[in-house]
Amino acid sequence: MYVQLSSFLLVPTYKGRHISRIFPLLQGRCLLFSAAANSLHRTSDGYENNAKKFNFDRLFKSCTQLEHAKRLHAIVVVSGKADNIFFSSKLVNLYAYLGNVSLSRHTFNQIAKKDVFTWNSMVSAYVRSGHFREAIDCFYQFFMTSGLRPDFYTFPPVLKACKNLLDGMRMHCLVLKLGLEWDVFVTASLVHMYTRFGFLGSARKLFNDMPVRDMGSWNAMISGYCQNGNAAEALDVLNEMKLEGITMDPVTVVSILPICAQLDDTLNGMLIHLYAIKHGLEFDLFVSNALINMYSKFGQLEHAQKVFNHMVERDVVSWNSIIAAYEQNDDPHTALGLYYNMKPTGLNPDYLTLVSLSSIVAQLSDSRNGKSVHGYVLRRGWLLKDVISGNSIVDMYSKLGIMDSARAVFEALPVKDVVSWNTLITGYAQNGLSSDAIEVYDMMQECNITPNQATWVSILPAYSNVGALQQGMRVHGRLIKNNLYLDIFVGTCLIDMYGKCGKLGDAMSLFLEVPKTTSVPWNAIISCHGIHGHAEKALKLFREMREEGVKPDHITFVSLLSACSHAGLVDEGQWCFHVMQAEYGIQPILKHYGCMVDLFGRAGHLEMAYDFIKSMPVKPDASIWGALLGACRIHGNIDLATFASDRLFEVDSENVGYYVLLSNMYANTGKWEGVDKVRALARDRGLRKTPGWSSIEVNNKVDVFYTGNRSHPSSEEIYKELRNLTDKMKSLGYTPDYSFVLQDVEEDEKEHILMSHSERLAIAFGIISTPPKTPIRIFKNLRVCGDCHNATKLISKITEREIIVRDSNRFHHFKDGVCSCGDYW
DNA sequence: ATAGGGTTAG
Numbered sequence: 001m002y003v004q005l006s007s008f009l010l011v012p013t014y015k016g017r018h019i020s021r022i023f024p025l026l027q028g029r030c031l032l033f034s035a036a037a038n039s040l041h042r043t044s045d046g047y048e049n050n051a052k053k054f055n056f057d058r059l060f061k062s063c064t065q066l067e068h069a070k071r072l073h074a075i076v077v078v079s080g081k082a083d084n085i086f087f088s089s090k091l092v093n094l095y096a097y098l099g100n101v102s103l104s105r106h107t108f109n110q111i112a113k114k115d116v117f118t119w120n121s122m123v124s125a126y127v128r129s130g131h132f133r134e135a136i137d138c139f140y141q142f143f144m145t146s147g148l149r150p151d152f153y154t155f156p157p158v159l160k161a162c163k164n165l166l167d168g169m170r171m172h173c174l175v176l177k178l179g180l181e182w183d184v185f186v187t188a189s190l191v192h193m194y195t196r197f198g199f200l201g202s203a204r205k206l207f208n209d210m211p212v213r214d215m216g217s218w219n220a221m222i223s224g225y226c227q228n229g230n231a232a233e234a235l236d237v238l239n240e241m242k243l244e245g246i247t248m249d250p251v252t253v254v255s256i257l258p259i260c261a262q263l264d265d266t267l268n269g270m271l272i273h274l275y276a277i278k279h280g281l282e283f284d285l286f287v288s289n290a291l292i293n294m295y296s297k298f299g300q301l302e303h304a305q306k307v308f309n310h311m312v313e314r315d316v317v318s319w320n321s322i323i324a325a326y327e328q329n330d331d332p333h334t335a336l337g338l339y340y341n342m343k344p345t346g347l348n349p350d351y352l353t354l355v356s357l358s359s360i361v362a363q364l365s366d367s368r369n370g371k372s373v374h375g376y377v378l379r380r381g382w383l384l385k386d387v388i389s390g391n392s393i394v395d396m397y398s399k400l401g402i403m404d405s406a407r408a409v410f411e412a413l414p415v416k417d418v419v420s421w422n423t424l425i426t427g428y429a430q431n432g433l434s435s436d437a438i439e440v441y442d443m444m445q446e447c448n449i450t451p452n453q454a455t456w457v458s459i460l461p462a463y464s465n466v467g468a469l470q471q472g473m474r475v476h477g478r479l480i481k482n483n484l485y486l487d488i489f490v491g492t493c494l495i496d497m498y499g500k501c502g503k504l505g506d507a508m509s510l511f512l513e514v515p516k517t518t519s520v521p522w523n524a525i526i527s528c529h530g531i532h533g534h535a536e537k538a539l540k541l542f543r544e545m546r547e548e549g550v551k552p553d554h555i556t557f558v559s560l561l562s563a564c565s566h567a568g569l570v571d572e573g574q575w576c577f578h579v580m581q582a583e584y585g586i587q588p589i590l591k592h593y594g595c596m597v598d599l600f601g602r603a604g605h606l607e608m609a610y611d612f613i614k615s616m617p618v619k620p621d622a623s624i625w626g627a628l629l630g631a632c633r634i635h636g637n638i639d640l641a642t643f644a645s646d647r648l649f650e651v652d653s654e655n656v657g658y659y660v661l662l663s664n665m666y667a668n669t670g671k672w673e674g675v676d677k678v679r680a681l682a683r684d685r686g687l688r689k690t691p692g693w694s695s696i697e698v699n700n701k702v703d704v705f706y707t708g709n710r711s712h713p714s715s716e717e718i719y720k721e722l723r724n725l726t727d728k729m730k731s732l733g734y735t736p737d738y739s740f741v742l743q744d745v746e747e748d749e750k751e752h753i754l755m756s757h758s759e760r761l762a763i764a765f766g767i768i769s770t771p772p773k774t775p776i777r778i779f780k781n782l783r784v785c786g787d788c789h790n791a792t793k794l795i796s797k798i799t800e801r802e803i804i805v806r807d808s809n810r811f812h813h814f815k816d817g818v819c820s821c822g823d824y825w
Numbered sequence: 826a827t828a829g830g831g832t833t834a835g
Contacts, residue, residue: 086826093827120827156828189829219830226831254831289832296833320833352833359835391835419835 060094066103069094073107083112089121096125104129116148124157132161143174150174152183159189165197184210188217195224200233215249223255231259248275250284257290261297269294283310289317296325316350324356332363351382355392362399370400374409384414391419398427403436418449426458429465435702437462438471453490460493464500466695466702467779467806472497474700486514492524499528502777502804502811516550523555530563531810533821538563539572554586561595565602566810568824573599594623601631602824606640622653629658633665641665649681656687657782668739694762694780698769705761708753714765721764722755729794737787759788759805767799775802783807793817 063069069091076087088111095103104125111118119142126135139158143150150158155175162168172190180186187210194203207213207221218241225234238248238256248256253276260269273291281287288311295304308314308322319342326335339357342349349357354377361369374393382389390413397406410416410424421444428437441459444451451459456475463472476494479485485494491514498507511525522545529538542560545552557580564573577596580586593616600609609628613620625648632641645662653659659682666674682689695704705712712718726734741750754760759780766776784792784807796803797817805812813820 090826117827124827151827153828156830160829183828185829187829192830214829216830221830223830249830251831258832286832291832293833317833324833350833355834388835393835395835417835423835 060090063094063098066095066098066100069098069103082110085111085113085115085118089118092118092121092125096128099129101125101129101131101134114146114148116151116154119146119148120151120153120157123154123161127157127161132163135161136167149178152180152186155180155186156189159186159193162193165199168193168197182211184212184214184217188214188220191217192220192224195220195228198228200224200228200230215246215251218246219249219251219255222252226255226259229262231263234259247279250281250287253281254286254290257287257294261294264298266298266300269298283312285311285313285315285318289315289321292318292321292325296321296328299329301325301329301331314345314347316347316353319345319347320350320352320356323353323360327356327360327363330363332360335360336364351377351380351386351389354380354382355388358392358396362396365400367400367402370396370402374405383409383412387413387415387417387420391417391423394420394423394427398423398430401431403427403431403433416447416449418452418455421449422452422454422458425455425462429458429462432465434462434465435704438466438468438702453484453487456484456490457493460490460497464493464497465779466697466704467501467777468697468702469497469501469503469777470697470700471702472501485510488515488518488520491515492521495521495524495528499524500531500806502806502813504528504532504534516548519545519550519553519556522550522552523559526556526563527559530559530566531806532813533567533810535563535567535569535572539569539576542576552580552584552586554580554589554592557586558591558595561592561599565595565599566821566825568603570599570603570605590618590621590623593618593620594627597624597627598631601628602634604631604635606631606635606637610640620647620651622648622651622655622658625651626653626655626658626661629661629665633661638665638669654685654687656682656690659687660689667744672744690782692758692780692782694758694778696762696766696776696778698766703762703765705758705765707758707761708756709758709761712761712765714768717768718761718764719756721768722760725764725767725795725798726751726755728798729791732794732797734791734794737790740785740787754785754787754791757785757788759784760791763792763795763803766803767795767801773800775804778803778805780805780807783809784812789819789823793819 059072063072072094073091076082076084076091081087088107091107092104095101095107104122108114108118108122108125119138123135123138123142126132126138135158139150139154139161142148142154155171159168159171162171168190171193175181175186175190181190187206191203191207194200194206203221203224207217210217218237222234222237222241225231225237234256238252241248241252253272257269257272260266260272276282276284276287276291288307291307292304295301295307304322304325308318311318319338323335323338323342326332326338335356339349339353339360342353354373358370358373358377361373373396377383377389377393383393390409394406394410394413397403397409406424406427410420413420421440425437425440425444428434428440437459441451441455441462444455456479460472460475463469463475472494476485476497479490479494484490491510495507495510495514498504498510507525507528511521514521516522522541526538526541526545529535529541538560542552542556545556557576560576561573564570564576573596577588577592580592581588593612596612597609600606600612606628609631613624613628616624625644628644629641629648632638632644641662645658648658648662659678663675663678663682666672666678692707693704695702697703703712709715710719736751736754738747738750738754741753743749743753745753759778762778763776766778770776784805789812792803792805792812792814794817795801796814803814805814810821810825812825
């Protein structure tokens with residue numbers, strides 16, 4: 001027999017760890033062979049003791065690869081043991097354990113006379129390999145056709161396989177019918193089943209009625225509460241357990257740690273860590289993984305890293321956790337380094353590794369590796385199998401600004417959940433493509449997907465961005481119905497939406513309703529007053545915020561400083577800048593410096609602005625020089641402008657706006673060669689002028705107008721109305737200001753160019769498509785043109801309409817021939 | 826001989 005078997009059993013890759021413990025004297029390539037042969041021999045010869053010693057169980061457990069299992073199977077067959085229920089059922093289990101359930105099934109089918117153990121093995125094989133549907137089917141086949149009675153070994157796996165409450169309750173009935181509820185394992189499994197479907201009451205009742213509870217029962221109840229986010233109840237059960245003198249085991253610790261993370265309870269988290277050390281659970285794989293995740297959520301990366309370093313054994317979850325820890329705490333470089341360190345360990349990245357990786361490349365703005373990540377996920381088939389993988393790729397492309405790819409991946413997803421939609425909507429909104437965001441949101445509605453908080457938080461800013469007040473109000477109504485409008489994030493978005501759509505009063509009354517414990521809603525309302533030019537009110541709100549003990553953050557001060565600069569409140573702006581550092585210890589960032597330069601410059605204190613730049617402790621970037629340049633344009637200081645623009649282009653700005661600004665200054669002074677120079681520079685750097693557009697919402701629909709656009713259905717009427725208005729304006733003393741025409745063309749042509757600016761097209765469309773005297777609200781993506789500003793004042797007088805124009809900078813409220821900005825902007 | 830309860834996420 002030895003000779004016969006040896007041909008099967010040349011095992012070149014076998015890791016001899018388990019076997020060499022059993023056979024310290026036998027080592028080498030044929031270990032498995034010897035052990036198997038010995039074991040079989042003695043068993044069949046009736047050497048009971050030896051059979052136990054060299055038991056097959058150890059051998060089965062030592063099979064770590066499918067090849068080993070197949071060889072073992074061969075031994076069983078060759079030695080005529082294929083009909084032995086024990087060996088065959090073991091093989092059924094083994095194949096399932098090694099991930100090949102079809103071989104399990106095949107082996108199972110070969111068994112002529114199946115007993116309860118055999119059926120149990122098959123059922124649990126399906127469950128272990130994740131084939132829940134098949135497990136349930138197999139169970140019913142067992143129950144209905146085999147003539148055997150399922151026993152208390154059958155139900156724990158079957159209950160795990162139930163994928164909805166109905167299945168679970170049916171099983172519960174069967175358990176009662178078969179009188180198996182006395183078994184701790186069975187009842188604990190029922191408890192777990194009920195918690196999985198959120199039926200915590202039923203679970204708790206079963207748990208309370210248990211006459212005996214083992215560790216697994218306690219853990220089922222505690223983890224049930226934890227996974228449903230019921231931290232308080234989980235802690236109650238934990239205390240009850242402690243009172244009965246039972247201590248936590250690794251499973252309890254692992255269930256409870258995410259709760260500490262969720263509650264941001266650093267103290268208890270560390271106490272449990274100490275407990276784990278004291279009870280020798282420190283090096284448990286699951287415990288360590290859970291600790292890494294918890295410390296990561298606390299933001300304590302050193303602790304997470306320490307746990308990781310001290311681990312004796314690491315699996316994919318360990319690596320995923322430590323990579324995600326750095327990725328989510330804004331350290332993509334370290335995270336990427338860890339990813340590369342993972343490779344040589346021989347562990348294969350799984351889909352969650354790639355989820356982190358996609359976020360890493362997005363944070364690094366690494367488009368090239370973004371494509372590789374996409375390819376990797378695609379090749380593995382994860383994109384089709386798992387929504388989360390797909391969503392993470394859509395998110396990655398959105399963050400990289402490649403919306404076409406994001407859209408393509410989204411379209412190809414076989415299953416889209418609410419997160420998929422949210423990700424795409426947020427992607428468009430964050431990339432400034434508001435109308436695309438709205439279009440996707442409308443599609444989502446048509447597909448009957450129920451939006452959630454994240455949806456509102458991304459669609460509302462898109463509405464405020466194009467001034468879709470009516471649609472925004474519709475969402476507001478819906479939120480009132482769902483009682484979500486007082487949610488701090490949604491509420492803030494609504495405030496922002498009303499503020500940016502010109503309804504400052506509505507923004508304010510909402511602000512009074514939402515909880516105001518953090519700076520978030522305060523920042524929104526302060527910034528809204530700022531863009532409306534109400535700097536005094538913004539300052540008053542800031543004082544109230546201080547009185548209520550809410551700590552301002554750096555965004556609060558950006559809003560305040562910008563409010564002061566738009567209103568020309570130089571002293572107040574300086575006061576804010578001082579308070580920010582002296583009272584709140586907030587170090588100014590470039591945005592704050594930019595606001596200060598703007599504050600001085602706009603008010604005409606160009607020297608002060610320049611001195612301020614020289615006194616800055618950080619290197620000025622393009623936005624700083626851009627602010628100075630903008631001020632120079634307002635106050636016509638060509639020399640300083642030339643100086644500022646030289647500095648500006650030294651720092652290699654990517655912002656087209658500054659090139660346009662400088663080119664405009666040259667154009668205004670007739671220096672066309674300067675214009676050409678700047679345009680060439682922008683072209684060399686691959687920058688294209690942002691096309692100007694204006695939008696207006698009429699009848700729940702947003703219309704967008706580009707400068708000179710004639711493709712609108714009402715184009716004829718719009719130009720007719722504009723010619724009509726221009727005539728009336730001229731009789732009121734309007735003369736076109738050609739300094740805003742940036743092309744070197746004839747005068748007639750210039751007048752036409754001014755008339756077809758996008759803001760004027762939108763206003764004219766508003767006039768012809770709404771009833772007389774209705775207010776008109778216009779949005780412009782760039783700054784409003786100076787000549788259009790003058791013209792709009794007159795149009796508001798001629799048509800007796802309020803015209804509210806929001807540009808990239810602030811609001812202009814035109815009424816009776818004057819603008820709320822007092823021509824200071 | 827066969828079983829339950831556990832960590833990572835867009």
